[in-house]
Amino acid sequence: MGLVRISQGKVRDTWSLEKLLGHNDYLLVVATDRISIFDYVLNALIPKKGEVLTALTHFWLNMLSGFENHLIPSELESGYNFAYDLAEDFLFDLPIERCLVVKNLTGKMYPAEMIFRAHIGGSVYPEYQKTGIVAGQQLPIGLPKWSKLEEPIFTPSTKEEFGNDINKDVDYFYSVMESLNLKAEAEEVVLMLKEIYGIVYKYAEDRGILILDSKFEVAGKILADEILTPDSSRFTIIEDWEKSMEEGRDPSFYDKQPIRDWGATVPTPFSDGKGGLITGLNKLKSENPEYLKYIEFAQKVEVPEAVISAASKRYTTIFEMITGDTLEYYQVEKMGALLN
Template identity: 35%
Template sequence: MTSPANLPGWRHVYSGKVRDLYVPEDLPADTRAERMLVVASDRVSAFDHVLEPGIPDKGVLLTTLSLWWFDRLATGAGAERGIPNHLLADHVLDGDGAREVIPAEVAGRAMLVRGLSMQPIECVVRGYLTGSGWAEYEAGGTVCGIALPPGLRNGDRLPQPIFTPAFKAPMGEHDENISYERMVQIVGADLAARLRDLSLEIYRRAAGIAEVRGLILADTKFEFGLDDAGVLTLADEVLTSDSSRYWDAAAWQAGSTPSERMASFDKQIVRDWLAANWDRTGTPPALPADIVARTAARYRELLARLTA
């Protein structure tokens, strides 16, 4: 599935690079939806472009992994608190049985969620030096303006995870990396601190769970909203192959070059191929069949390793 579906009882209102958003079809215009349907497509994006073709079953894999993580984080363990999330039950009582709320056309790739007051901040946590952070560090020894020790290599673990927010730009524009001080100006000091602290907490917990399974959670991004009671609530996708970088821990320990160390379980295969075969002008080239197949296999392997 790569384009929005026509779903009985639902009205399509928005499509991002990967996800499609629906509200009840009888919802009056300009009314905030109390419940929404978030559908993960098979579309894949890189360098702010949606590419062709999509990755088979990608939406199902992403949704399954998000649901698994939401469940792990909601329950907590020991002294850990449960993290509130935006999920609603996907079944309702109907007589003596239960009825599916999610339409059959998108079963497995959709989540029924609460409407929230979404915050305009993308909450990025980095535990390792890579990607755009590595490029900035090479140029000036910082990541998103945060000074780091000299002598780090691409793929190195940071002394401690860092929080590097981005401002979510209006539709059609690029998100913008911002300083924590700028974030405070946008959402206020109290909410900024809550977003930062909760993001770092979730990252540490998730990184620990991944480590037990032989995986490194190099970096990730979260989105949050406020419910009507002001509770900060985890939303959108969480800790998926699209929103995170996962590496094989054994390869990282043994590797001597960045490509050997950062054996990834995300769309890095797509990024690397595109960087080598496109100058980022005009329309991106179509992805070769082997790149599509390898990416799908890595997504499936990540899900299997985490949830085994």
């Protein structure tokens, strides 16, 4: 594209637009179909994944227009992103369906994943089972996994470039923000995000969907990064959630869960320290001295085509349930994409 890539994440590539536009206020973010599980990037692609992440972020941030966000709107067509303008004026082959132009918030992002949970489960559940406490907050004892809480709770985590994010207490989060002279603002941001989560939870619930938990990233009161996608949120269907609570199992998640399930069964050549070998990529922990070997191994594992297809279907299905549009219709009519 003749641009300078300034970062490559697990899924997204970020490009500088300075040479093109003459200023560094905007960035171009391109969502790929790359897939990571348990913080390992696999040598596989999920068809349409990057397109769903892009379109859902565009959808939610337009719906939540009363809250400031990082998207740069088109100057040519109302409702479109500035990526459309780039494709019209400069980058004629730009895949708009994967692209969003955003504010350059370098140095302004909060140093935490802002996670909100309306249901108790996920990475915080083991600690809850032991203590009844989540992120320093006492919850009722004995709640079954994925029980709905009386009200959503805030459970921050660190942002780790490599390895697993680390869950932290709310007090720890505020102490970090206080050290940055941002505690008062952070308290307002948490209230704002809780309000947003309530709005989108009700929207999804009215459409037969539960957003069990969701991760937000912010620069002060500016919503940034992806929002309410299958990669940042845990979606399930109300009917299946109700059955799962009766049956004592996890509900079906509309994200990369088929690949996680498969990944947990992958045999590895690494010792479990008990005379056997580790089974499951989820058991390959980043704190182990062999972590670099774990990464190399994970990148060579071949993901079965049926597993990839199942995951791709879940991404497109949840998109259609949330928006009421097919992915292609939304991309063409509401983003200005020219699909082949």
